[in-house]
Amino acid sequence: MTWNRNNAISEFVRRRRKEAGLTQLELADISGVGIRFIRELEQGKPNLMADKINQVLLFFGHTLTPTEISDETRRNLGS
Template sequence: MEWDRENTIAQFVRDRRKKANLTQVELSDFTGVGLRFVRELEQGKPNVMTDKVNQVLLFFGHTLTPTPISDETRRNLGK
């Protein structure tokens, strides 16, 4: 499967990271995921899970996309 640098999630993460003035290393540290994962995510590397989810969602005419959450929901994450 080809990498797609222009996919919605790759663009979203890359744009948001840059707007937050973070390097990929800093994003990796803040989120607790590996630097390699961040790089591959921003480059649109196919991921087994998301590819399979998208395969199913495409059947119904949908795809996985980032969705904003409220500040309250964000504050309650991990509680």
């Protein structure tokens, strides 16, 4: 699997961290995850644990939630 630095979660966390004036290390400390996890999250590692992603997102007042996708997107998932 390839990493996607531009996925929605990676971009959200990176942008919100910078808006908060935090380094990756500071966000890791505040959210209770390791620095390696923050780096991998922001770099778009594809197989991170959802509970840890939620730990970081909760700091910004968000959580992972199911989102409906279009039929076209669903058809393209196998591409």
